[in-house]
Amino acid sequence: GAVVSQHPSRVICKSGTSVKIECRSLDFQATTMFWYRQFPKQSLMLMATSNEGSKATYEQGVEKDKFLINHASLTLSTLTVTSAHPEDSSFYICSAGGRRNSSYEQYFGPGTRLTVT
C-alpha cells in the first residue's frame, strides 16, 4: 500500500527554537495533507488541512503564524513549529489524502514526537 513517511520521528528542542517536520508520500500523490496533534490520552486533533499549491486552512484555535505549513508538491508537506514552548510538546501526525484506485484514501505517517524543554 501507499506509504507516508515523517522525519524526524522524535525531536527534543529547547524552548524558543523552531522545529521543522517533514511529511512525504512515497508512492502516492497527495492532493491533500492533514496535520494532526495528539496529546496523551486525547484524540487526534486536526490542526490544519493543506491542498497542494494553496494556503493551508487552519482549525479554530491553531495559530497559523506559529505552525507554518508548506505543501509545495504532491509528495511533500512540512510543518514548522516556530518559537516552540513546552506546551507544544505533543505527537504530531501527518496524513496524506487523495484519490487512489478511483476512491478517496488517506494514509498516516508514523508521527513525530516533539518534546520542548
Add this chain to the structure above:
Amino acid sequence: RKEVEQDPGPFNVPEGATVAFNCTYSNSASQSFFWYRQDCRKEPKLLMSVYSSGNEDGRFTAQLNRASQYISLLIRDSKLSDSATYLCVVTYYSGGYQKVTFGIGTKLQVIP
C-alpha cells in the same frame, strides 16, 4: 455536541469474547466512514471502511445506520492482539475540500 462521539472505555473483555463499539456523528451530510486502530504511541491504521450495506472482514463487522447517524464495529472471538484504541472517522466535503473528523477513540483491553 461533538461532531463524532465515542465512549472512551476502557472495555475490558476476556479472550474469545465478542465486543461491540458504537460511534455517533452529528453531520447528516457525512459521506464516508471508517474505523481505525491505534496502538499506544503509534499512528492510526485503517482497520476497515464502513459501507451502508454493512461489511465484514474476518472477525470484524462494521455497520452504518444513516437514519440514526451511527456506525458500529463488532469484534468476534477477541484476541489479545486486538487490544488497542479504535477510532471512528467520519468525512464530508466542505468548501470543495474533504474534511476528516476523528472520534476520541474507544480503548479495548483483551484479558487472558
